Amino acid sequence: MNSDEISGIVFDCDYIVEGNKPLVRVFVKDAKTKQNIVLHDSSFCPYFYVVPYLYLTDEQAFLLKKKIELFEHDDISGTLKVKSVKEEEKTMGLQKRRVFRVECFIPKEVPLLKAHLEKEEEIEGFREYDILFYKRYLIDRNIELFRQMHFKVHHEKKTGRFFVDSIKADKNSPLVDFSLFRWLAFDLETIEESGKTKIIFASIVDSSGCKTVITCYRNGYEHAVVVEDEKSIIEKMGEIIKKQNPDFILTYNGDNFDFNVLEDRAKTFGIKLQWSSIGENFTYFSKGARKKAQCFGLVHIDIYKFVFSIMRGTIKSETLKLNNIAKELLGDEKKDVSYSDISHAWRTKTNLSKIADYCVHDSVLTLKLGEHIFANLSSLSNLVCQLPFDTCRASYGTLVEAFAIRKAHEKNIIVPNKPSNEEMVKRKQKGMFKGAFVYSPKVGLKKNIALFDFRSLYPSIIITHNIDIDTINCKCCLKTAKKKNKVPDYDFYFCQKQKGFIPSILEEIIFLRVKIKKIIKETRDTKMLKKLDAQQYALKIVANAFYGYMGFAGSRFYDYRAAVSTTSFGRHYIHKVIEEAKEEGFRVVYGDTDSVFLSLPKKNMKKINKFLDHINNSLPGIMDLEYEGFFTKGLFAQKKHGEGGAKKRYALVDENGNIIIKGFEKVRRDWSVLARQTQEKVLELLLSDKTEEAKNYVRDVIDKLKTKKVPIEELVINTNLKKSISSYEQMAPHVMAVKKAIARGMKFKGGQNIAYVVTAKGKSISDKAQLAEFANDYDSQYYINNQIIPVVSRIFEAVGVQELSLTDNSKQKNIFEY
DNA sequence: AACTGTGGCCGTGGCC
DNA sequence: GGCCACGGCCAC
Numbered sequence: 001m002n003s004d005e006i007s008g009i010v011f012d013c014d015y016i017v018e019g020n021k022p023l024v025r026v027f028v029k030d031a032k033t034k035q036n037i038v039l040h041d042s043s044f045c046p047y048f049y050v051v052p053y054l055y056l057t058d059e060q061a062f063l064l065k066k067k068i069e070l071f072e073h074d075d076i077s078g079t080l081k082v083k084s085v086k087e088e089e090k091t092m093g094l095q096k097r098r099v100f101r102v103e104c105f106i107p108k109e110v111p112l113l114k115a116h117l118e119k120e121e122e123i124e125g126f127r128e129y130d131i132l133f134y135k136r137y138l139i140d141r142n143i144e145l146f147r148q149m150h151f152k153v154h155h156e157k158k159t160g161r162f163f164v165d166s167i168k169a170d171k172n173s174p175l176v177d178f179s180l181f182r183w184l185a186f187d188l189e190t191i192e193e194s195g196k197t198k199i200i201f202a203s204i205v206d207s208s209g210c211k212t213v214i215t216c217y218r219n220g221y222e223h224a225v226v227v228e229d230e231k232s233i234i235e236k237m238g239e240i241i242k243k244q245n246p247d248f249i250l251t252y253n254g255d256n257f258d259f260n261v262l263e264d265r266a267k268t269f270g271i272k273l274q275w276s277s278i279g280e281n282f283t284y285f286s287k288g289a290r291k292k293a294q295c296f297g298l299v300h301i302d303i304y305k306f307v308f309s310i311m312r313g314t315i316k317s318e319t320l321k322l323n324n325i326a327k328e329l330l331g332d333e334k335k336d337v338s339y340s341d342i343s344h345a346w347r348t349k350t351n352l353s354k355i356a357d358y359c360v361h362d363s364v365l366t367l368k369l370g371e372h373i374f375a376n377l378s379s380l381s382n383l384v385c386q387l388p389f390d391t392c393r394a395s396y397g398t399l400v401e402a403f404a405i406r407k408a409h410e411k412n413i414i415v416p417n418k419p420s421n422e423e424m425v426k427r428k429q430k431g432m433f434k435g436a437f438v439y440s441p442k443v444g445l446k447k448n449i450a451l452f453d454f455r456s457l458y459p460s461i462i463i464t465h466n467i468d469i470d471t472i473n474c475k476c477c478l479k480t481a482k483k484k485n486k487v488p489d490y491d492f493y494f495c496q497k498q499k500g501f502i503p504s505i506l507e508e509i510i511f512l513r514v515k516i517k518k519i520i521k522e523t524r525d526t527k528m529l530k531k532l533d534a535q536q537y538a539l540k541i542v543a544n545a546f547y548g549y550m551g552f553a554g555s556r557f558y559d560y561r562a563a564v565s566t567t568s569f570g571r572h573y574i575h576k577v578i579e580e581a582k583e584e585g586f587r588v589v590y591g592d593t594d595s596v597f598l599s600l601p602k603k604n605m606k607k608i609n610k611f612l613d614h615i616n617n618s619l620p621g622i623m624d625l626e627y628e629g630f631f632t633k634g635l636f637a638q639k640k641h642g643e644g645g646a647k648k649r650y651a652l653v654d655e656n657g658n659i660i661i662k663g664f665e666k667v668r669r670d671w672s673v674l675a676r677q678t679q680e681k682v683l684e685l686l687l688s689d690k691t692e693e694a695k696n697y698v699r700d701v702i703d704k705l706k707t708k709k710v711p712i713e714e715l716v717i718n719t720n721l722k723k724s725i726s727s728y729e730q731m732a733p734h735v736m737a738v739k740k741a742i743a744r745g746m747k748f749k750g751g752q753n754i755a756y757v758v759t760a761k762g763k764s765i766s767d768k769a770q771l772a773e774f775a776n777d778y779d780s781q782y783y784i785n786n787q788i789i790p791v792v793s794r795i796f797e798a799v800g801v802q803e804l805s806l807t808d809n810s811k812q813k814n815i816f817e818y
Numbered sequence: 819a820a821c822t823g824t825g826g827c828c829g830t831g832g833c834c
Numbered sequence: 835g836g837c838c839a840c841g842g843c844c845a846c
Contacts (some may be wrong), residue, residue: 438845438846457846592845593845648844648845648846649845662844663843663844663845667843668843669844670843719841719843720842722841722842728840729839729841730840730841732842734842735841
């Protein structure tokens, strides 16, 4: 056997079972040759922890260990045995505990063994029995995803396999580039025929320049690969993909759509989706409503999933459809073809080249999006030690959990278990906990606003006050911390001697982020900058999600008291800043959670810096108030219902004249484009003192609506159908529009975007609502009274323009009357 | 459908 | 006409 060294990048991992032994398979791209290699590791076995009761004597513990070692259970599937038991010392909470690491032969025996041992009286509990085997491997072997790793391997002649002897990560090497890998995106166009979804076009685009569309219609498209039938389309796809030999397969919603169709059609025709160069098939899992298409060594990245769960908060477009996302992120637009266009073209066999073109374009966009998100995806994968396959499908909760588990292993800490269903119900029954403070603004236009906010408020609080499950009301600080580290609104305090696990790992994140930000400042190389920026961004989103994770009922680190303490300190600090600002003679205009808006007679940096220093000198730990910037104007509108100014809705003008709009209809995707644009324009004009122009602009819009000169597209209202149609109590417009569409034979799922128009026909607004595709006209009155007037009058009133100020008419009229 | 959290606004339907 | 629950989306 000759020993060898391989340096490469890990981007996939799974395991197989051979002869009752698990064999981990690590998919590695050799950095030099760019060839992929499957490395096998037979040295790793599944395990979980048994926690014996603390009161057990050494002898009792020894007997328990023996009992577990000798455990044997026979049933029809064979004999269940323990491979080995090792005594270890691990940290649980802040305590060192004796635990038994119970090693099993194969992964699926872990839950079985645990179930059998549950009846043993000497056992207090079980830990880490639900961490998937391949994830366990990545963590325990310190795999650094998307970073150079060094493997000592040996070649086994008999099987031709490479076996791993040792692994070393090169922690200082940068994360790799997109261009290291081969990427392939595909997209399907389908039609509904006799109750089945059938494939009519399939496009394939890859990073080596391949651009193909496959169809079985002969005169479809001059560049098309024309095959016999639908079955051949799928076979041809497999053939091309296999030949192109990509590392990653990219789709946009492939988990729920493309692979769903492919799986069904392939089954019908008796074909396997064997696209991988190493002979693996795609498997399609559905766990409840969640579906995934996966193939070892051919990593399927569903970009829609990543956009939905991770990027949604930063996306502004009305829907998360490919064309919108591509437009927003890439500045590219999808060709505009609707489903009815496709089926019409297919039925009449006209304009087929347009569909083919559109199909290819979708793959092109998907590939481009893949490149766009790669830095973020790879940084996150690396940070939380999860395969890119899992990272692109993960929620924030999953990411935080994965990161915590990884860090726990590093620190020899055993992680708490996931809550049982009953426990989760109990946690949820506690109800919502008190959150942040929001300052009620006064209505009007304010000048010269200095904006301050706390840098990462909640993470800073958790670190500074050592907020954790294990540090709460400790015995060691009973006398001191009770005074010095007490939660403002509650009766508990946190330990000041021993750092909790969560504060300590959060601190690592914050420090690392500061370090990366420093490097960013010194970096010129744009490629490198993008990577570093993605890394600091990954750290930021994981850090910010920790507080929510502690208050999340499904969390391993749930603690109600920790969550309420965090927000309690938050309220305390923002109130403190507000009080001190008042004392220093500033006028407090507004503030939300971690920010304060202070107005000054004029811009005065000396005063601003003095205030900042004054505050920061009195703040403990890593708490840090930052100066965000100066704004020449700030507009706060009257609340529609109730007294005072509306919170979470304002507009600011920065020193360069840019307008920043928060909360108003302009930024809400459930308002018509016309209403949003009109409000934006009015804001723009009023903030530059062009009152008359603003009035005229609105009159003009109203006039256009009255004379039906506004194109219907600008009047479409987008709303999400959040649940299945039957579970709605109230018949809101979008729900009624859907009901009417269902009557026409359309189908809807929860989570779908509904685009509707309020038409002229009907009594109530819901009566009038029709899906955009069925609407031929619109109700001008509705759009004037319910979309335009309310959104602009808030703004006019805020700057002090009374509605009744039109004098060009004999009668005194509302400026917007018509 | 959406499983990181709470605070908040506002339109609409539906009840009184 | 007034009030409130439902429902969706946004700020942080």
